[in-house]
Amino acid sequence: MNPTTGISTPIRSELSREQFCELLRGQLSLALTQNELEQAKSLLLPVQPVDIADVIGELPEAQQALAFRLLAKDLAIRVYEHLDLELQQVLLQELKSHEIQDILDKMSPDDRAKLFDELPAKVVTALLPQLSPQEREATALLLGYAPNTAGRIMTPEYISLKEHLTAAQALERVRLLARETETIYYLYITDSERHLTGTLSLRELVMADPAQLLGEVMNREVVFVSTNTDQEEVARVIQRYDLLAVPVVDTEQRLVGIVTVDDVLDILEQETTEDIYSLGGVQSGEDDYFDLSFWSAARKRVVWLLVLLFTNTFTSTIIAGQEEVLSEVIALAAFIPLLVDSGGNVGAQSSTVVIRGLSTAVVRLKDGFGVISREAAVGAMLGLMLSVITIGWAYALQRDLSVAIIVGLSLFGISVLSSVSGAGLPFLFRSFGLDPALMAAPFITTIVDVLGVLIYFYTARLVLGI
Amino acid sequence: MNPTTGISTPIRSELSREQFCELLRGQLSLALTQNELEQAKSLLLPVQPVDIADVIGELPEAQQALAFRLLAKDLAIRVYEHLDLELQQVLLQELKSHEIQDILDKMSPDDRAKLFDELPAKVVTALLPQLSPQEREATALLLGYAPNTAGRIMTPEYISLKEHLTAAQALERVRLLARETETIYYLYITDSERHLTGTLSLRELVMADPAQLLGEVMNREVVFVSTNTDQEEVARVIQRYDLLAVPVVDTEQRLVGIVTVDDVLDILEQETTEDIYSLGGVQSGEDDYFDLSFWSAARKRVVWLLVLLFTNTFTSTIIAGQEEVLSEVIALAAFIPLLVDSGGNVGAQSSTVVIRGLSTAVVRLKDGFGVISREAAVGAMLGLMLSVITIGWAYALQRDLSVAIIVGLSLFGISVLSSVSGAGLPFLFRSFGLDPALMAAPFITTIVDVLGVLIYFYTARLVLGI
Incomplete structure (x- = not known):
């Protein structure tokens, strides 16, 4: 029987995701036990980060840090973001300080803020100085907003452009910034005081005449939220307007971040669990x-x-x-x-x-x-x-x-x-x-x-x- | 007090979305009553389609078709997709046959399939021949799958490319096809038998060397679902892998469509409502x-x-x-x-x-x-x-x-x-x-x-x- 969902690499086309993770965990644990690190490494190579995080989470505790160290640097960061908060904290103690520095510096600011929220204040104080100045600033910015608001869940890594650029110039900027931003599919146009004046999707940019100015092609009706908007309301706005991301402005209407749709799915699930728990007479909280x-x-x-x-x-x-x-x-x-x-x-x-x-x-x-x-x-x-x-x-x-x-x-x-x-x-x-x-x-x-x-x-x- | 969420056109920056829709409905109804159609038209010009749909839905019945007719053709289609199924059916009776033909032909195949599901079989039989041949085929394809499966909710409007194209050629294709597809942010690479062999995000395409072949830069580990995968499972896959869309393959592993994240948000909400209703002892169904x-x-x-x-x-x-x-x-x-x-x-x-x-x-x-x-x-x-x-x-x-x-x-x-x-x-x-x-x-x-x-x-x- 064919699985109804799957991942199409040759070895696992016949397995469901859950069966595949189970199998992989067994093979990985065996390779680690026998100290065949190269084999363990090659097992993880073609796997999605979230699945690797799942597999590492199910390994015996003694093998978790070892398995994590096998990952290439870029992959390690993406896997780390998907680990349970608890395991993230354990790894912070197990890894060497330059490894930690690398990971923390490259994490998305919103994921980092979530982790720092959970860590003891003492640990955060020790970790903050290890971040690069702009990452430190980004984290401090997010941690300054109340929990469960747009300010806390947004990422400051978006692309903002000025109205007087041409479409061709804008596309060149996007190409340069693509690696460092959370999404390149929405571009935000701001004035000299960082006020949000318009948006443009990458789709619209790609379709525009290369010589046109952004000010001519951008949308001036912008759906936005404020830093103090409740996260559930943020999710509803994204859902209602079928957005991939929504811009977040501060009290002076200056653009300070964006919230993306992938975070919204998790927020809606968490808020729904809270509602269902309440209806069933169980108090809910951050923890599962x-x-x-x-x-x-x-x-x-x-x-x-x-x-x-x-x-x-x-x-x-x-x-x-x-x-x-x-x-x-x-x-x-x-x-x-x-x-x-x-x-x-x-x-x-x-x-x-x-x-x-x-x-x-x-x-x-x-x-x-x-x-x-x-x-x-x-x-x-x-x-x-x-x-x-x-x-x-x-x-x-x-x-x-x-x-x-x-x-x-x-x-x-x-x-x-x-x-x-x-x-x-x-x-x-x-x-x-x-x-x-x-x-x-x-x-x-x-x-x-x-x-x-x-x-x-x-x-x-x-x-x-x- | 500033609203916590809003839409930044000048007239309404001080209003919440709900207040704004309420106000607009009043103004629009008045303009229609006084037969000032140009004014009514200009009221709707800078408004998001989903908000227009909301406002029309709340108008007195006698004014609904009139208000809808004021919309420019492209906008009308986007508004129509957001109307309640019931109002969609009412409009089908009120509008002239060439207006209907225009709307139905340009609707997304998945939204059209949802509407046809609700219509009496006799009406569908009358409408189907009015569609252009390829839209008719797309609708028939979707209606052939069981309700609540990936096959029924997918859209066949995606971009598929061949491995031997260069990045520059691919970008040119994307530009040409951008207007007609549901998303341009994921590109699907297929072989001569339409088997899905890889994917590439527009972000990766933009960052790639223009001379590189797609076969060299594409991701070969593809997360996919089948036409018969339950829609809730589809939603979970998109959520788990933080995707903007997931490809749908048939029993021969040929690519037949994609499901996008905006549909997933609605599916999760509907499935959650069903769960909550069941826990509260209320049977749930398609209707609210x-x-x-x-x-x-x-x-x-x-x-x-x-x-x-x-x-x-x-x-x-x-x-x-x-x-x-x-x-x-x-x-x-x-x-x-x-x-x-x-x-x-x-x-x-x-x-x-x-x-x-x-x-x-x-x-x-x-x-x-x-x-x-x-x-x-x-x-x-x-x-x-x-x-x-x-x-x-x-x-x-x-x-x-x-x-x-x-x-x-x-x-x-x-x-x-x-x-x-x-x-x-x-x-x-x-x-x-x-x-x-x-x-x-x-x-x-x-x-x-x-x-x-x-x-x-x-x-x-x-x-x-x-």
């Missing part, structure tokens, strides 16, 4: 959950469980206060989980669609009233269906019509309540500038559980005349 | 939830609610069967929601991290045993903490030590059970080739609820000696 220690993993989860436990003490207290009703009609107890679960689920459905809608900008704050009304109607519709089924089934189970009616009526009320609070709370939090994904779930659960049980027992009292 | 009719929205949610209701009939039946225990110690009823909720939450936490880990390939199938063991340990740890707190609180509430101990012991057991099933079921489903995001939640809920209640009552019987 599976890299966390046992204690840290437990800590990420305990807060939400304690909040829920606290909520449940209310619910339990309410139920305990209704012993009078319960002892009269003990059958009522059997339906408590059904009501609480159904309410929780209707609420989770509404909050899921609204939170996702808000975070992808499909739904906006001003749509709030319409969305909540519709959710109320959908909740009523769903509640009606569930109620009818439940009444029939509850009667079949207990042969007690009043119990069946109490359960059905309560379920209808709980469905509407859950839909409305599930849809409404995310809008409420967003309008206060809070992240609905983080905040909504505990509040919705509390409302649905506490009010749900109250609805149930007061319906019971009403129907039974207690 | 907020565009659905009232009935369709209800239908997307009712299945999962019915599954849960069915589960709860078991739980309720079990509780109803324990009336003997309950009537003896009525206080036990008060803690049922606490146990069921806590179990559900611990299970949701474990399944959330594992499902997300599997879908981002941070966790692999072979890690299953380690992950499940760790989750069991974390579940035990969390269970212990929750139990201790709950025992203290339950005793304070009811002044009954046996009830407090029953609740505490059960909570511990339920935590471990929930963690293990929450972590284990996603691996189980994945190993059968099923999507864990779709399948795991109902099963975990059922297991936790049913077994949780059983654990509770059997612990009670044991402790109370009933």
Whole structure:
């Protein structure tokens, strides 16, 4: 069978990427163990940097620095950028100081800033002076901006040109600068004070008449972000306008960097993981959950469980206060989980669609009233269906019509309540500038559980005349 | 205050994109109402296509076709590609047949295939003959592949070159073809049978010695996907290798198209929405939830609610069967929601991290045993903490030590059970080739609820000696 994706060098055309990395790791480890360094070197020669990083990451610890040293200098830098932050730090201790200097100096400023963020301050202080002056400046610039903003994730390595150049002159400049910049596919045109006045894609430059001035062919409507724009918003701008990179300007509208689309893919994945974790009741952070220690993993989860436990003490207290009703009609107890679960689920459905809608900008704050009304109607519709089924089934189970009616009526009320609070709370939090994904779930659960049980027992009292 | 993102034309440098679109919509609608078409035209002139599409989408229906007709031909095509599928279809009915022909002929084949997918077969049959022969062929090619595969989302508009060209000749070809291809930033080198033999980025071409042959400078290790590769996998490959586009080959390894990174951003967003919806108990599909009719929205949610209701009939039946225990110690009823909720939450936490880990390939199938063991340990740890707190609180509430101990012991057991099933079921489903995001939640809920209640009552019987 052919693999559905692959890498077309002869030895591995029949393997998937994962199988290939697995195989390579085995061969490499064997060659290193037998000290056949030339063979190990040739194994890594035709491999993509990110795959090499993966393979080195899976090697036994004792072999990692050795394997890394086998790489040619240029390749080593590209591999280093793909290593886990943890392994990057380990290598900093293992490598000789001139090797470290070489790598750090040639890393992209944004990747270097990410690494320095993780290192102890003492280590950073020791490393910074080893950088060349302009790389040091670039790093300090990035580290000066708040985490998760455009300023922190941008790279200052872009091509900026002046309006009075001809297309032919510009192309010559691009050729000269190609090796040192993150992308050559967008060119940024600035005035004498570094204000961004226009952009030109390499495609447009290639198509332009060589004698034309950049000022004549450039686009003057520039989509840009500021250094303090949140990284998720940066990602949305790049996605919306189908860009390969977006320019970043400072508070005086001067061009200071660009953010490229490959970084955006990683940012979107990280932000999505945070949203999904929040919806699942797990705190998220910079680190991957599976890299966390046992204690840290437990800590990420305990807060939400304690909040829920606290909520449940209310619910339990309410139920305990209704012993009078319960002892009269003990059958009522059997339906408590059904009501609480159904309410929780209707609420989770509404909050899921609204939170996702808000975070992808499909739904906006001003749509709030319409969305909540519709959710109320959908909740009523769903509640009606569930109620009818439940009444029939509850009667079949207990042969007690009043119990069946109490359960059905309560379920209808709980469905509407859950839909409305599930849809409404995310809008409420967003309008206060809070992240609905983080905040909504505990509040919705509390409302649905506490009010749900109250609805149930007061319906019971009403129907039974207690 | 400066906006954090913006578009730098003079009139709107102080506005955010959303404010700007809102303002533009108002001005445009007014101009159209007063029939000042020249003014309306000039309003749209300096605006990004995707923003124009947004603004037209928000206009009153009667003005939409009118506004669209004001656009210059080239711009109209780019705007059309950004319109909602629904509005695209409406315009097909409103526009004259030569206008339609122009638009369809110049659309990207992948966007056209997406539109044709949505149209009634009768309309497609009427439209296809109006396309130029090569565009018709391109569309038919794409429509021949299964939905959500690389074949369906690729574009056949790429640049392919032969090895024996010099860099200078290649650059000349690129210049000629730039207008008609989706991207010029990657060049694909094929042999006489259209087999993909190498790639070259425009950056590498620009840096190469003009006299060098492509065969000498091209990269022979090519990352590729097949026409039948799932679109999510395509997105992951582009993300992993930091590509701007990935080539697509057919079963004979011949190059047939490319998928570009801008499409990948949309695919990842759509796939993520599907995952999040599944975790929240809402069925997902091609259409946006907020565009659905009232009935369709209800239908997307009712299945999962019915599954849960069915589960709860078991739980309720079990509780109803324990009336003997309950009537003896009525206080036990008060803690049922606490146990069921806590179990559900611990299970949701474990399944959330594992499902997300599997879908981002941070966790692999072979890690299953380690992950499940760790989750069991974390579940035990969390269970212990929750139990201790709950025992203290339950005793304070009811002044009954046996009830407090029953609740505490059960909570511990339920935590471990929930963690293990929450972590284990996603691996189980994945190993059968099923999507864990779709399948795991109902099963975990059922297991936790049913077994949780059983654990509770059997612990009670044991402790109370009933």
